[in-house]
Amino acid sequence: MSLIKTESGSATKTAEELLPPTTKLIPDWHEAGPIEDLQETLEYAISPKSYLVRRLGKDLVEQRSQLLSLCPEFVDRDLYGKGVHKQHFEQHIASLLGKKHGLFFITGIQAQLTALKIHCANAGNERVAWHHRSHLEIAEEGGYAEVFRLQRTFLGTSPLEVPTVTDVEVLTALPVEERPAVMLLELPNRELGCKTYPWEDLVQISKLCKEANVKLHMDGARLWEIEPFYHASGKSFAELAALFDSVYVSFYKGLGGTCGAMLTSSDEGFIEEAKTWQRRLGGNMVTSYAEIIDCERGFNLHIGTFEIKWRKMCLVAKAITEATKTYRTDDDKPIVFFDPVPMCAQVHTHIQGVTAEKLLAARDEVEQKYHIRVFGSIRPWKPLSENPYSIKLSSVDEKDKLKDVKEETHHFVEWAIREENLRISEDIFAKAWKVLCQLIVTPQ
Secondary structure (H helix, E strand, O other): OEEEEOOOOEEEEHHHOOOOOOOOOOOOOOOHHHHHHHHHHHHHHHOOHHHHHHOOHHHHHHHHHOOOOOOOOOOOOOEOOOHHHHHHHHHHHHHHHHOOOEEOOOOOOHHHHHHHHHHHHHHHEEEEEEOOOOOOHOOOOOOOHHHHOOEEEEEOOOOOOOHHHHHHHHHOOOOOOOOOEEEEEEEOEEOOOOOOOOHHHHHHHHHHHOOOEEEEEEEEEOHHHHHHHOOOOOHHHHHHHHOEEEEEEOOOOOOOOOOOOEEEEEHHHHHHHHHHHHHHOOOOOOHHHHHHHHHHHHHHHOOOOOHHHHHHHHHHHHHHHHHHOOOEEEOOOOOOOOOOOOOEEEEEEEOOOOOHHHHHHHHHHHHHOOOOEEEEOOOEEOOOOOOOOOOOOOEEEHHHHOOOOOOOOOEEOOOOOOOOOOOHHHHHHHHHHHHHHHHHHOOO
């Protein structure tokens, strides 16, 4: 490490400290450390309103007052699910979604499988249906079959597109003894770059399910992010959720909570059954006040921000596409493209025609020369896996991980607009991606 004296000669700095800071186009998952996170949670717990005014400003807090969950009572410690603050938060989220009841879960896996199991048990039918790239299919190690003994049918004919009305019609038209008891739709589908359904299709799908006595469940892990897409057509959270018998939402993804999810329904008996399953699964903790406080903090801090983030993503995607459009693969395909055109603040940016090794080397050279980190890790693009339960969602970054994807030439980056990169100009995004493409096409 080289040391350089300051002009006064009284202190020294490393050469690295004198370099300009690196601009990260894609922020790390959690920029702050655990101590900083706990301090934020504590400050919120002491005075939620004061915390929000400090972070957002008084005017924004007033503007978003109808969206915010602010319990009139001081935050308390729930005991096995019973507590004033917990129940206020559950009711607030349920009401926002137009449902009568809500139940907080530690994980979305518990919440969703619980919902599907109850729907199936009530119908006396263990058949469920979801898309090929559903979270339950690719990331839960077959929990639906191994633990809940559910029988899965794929919904849709394409693993690369969200199911259509016709796809749903095929299943709802089956004989009663063959059709599923419940269908799951993910709004938006993360593994498809956050593609989602046209509003008119959702209305038709809901109608088909009701007529066929098939329950419809929403995987709303990123419902907060996709709501602006539907709001542009005048639709609210409640209008979206009204098309579904049950809705799950997450609090740790776009909202930045530590962990946690909620299952909502207007059927009181359904929620009571969910409490029983939560107990069976070990999810009814002696207390979950710390997680609930932080989930409410994250919800209140970020709800109402996703429209401006989506608009920013659209501008960024357009700028990157324009800046890189002349860079093509040997078979005349764009090296960089977005699929789909952003429907929310989270996207997949694809890079094709280059090996992982060369792509990561180009990324590092951009950072070295311009102090801009274009992205962190990449994932090889594989439409489907032969693994019956899981598409391995491995990321590639360090050089010693390259051996498994040495020959892959199609990769993608999953990323989102968040507070940390919201104010970076589109020109900076475009410049960095253009330089990246220049390095990719330069012979080594």
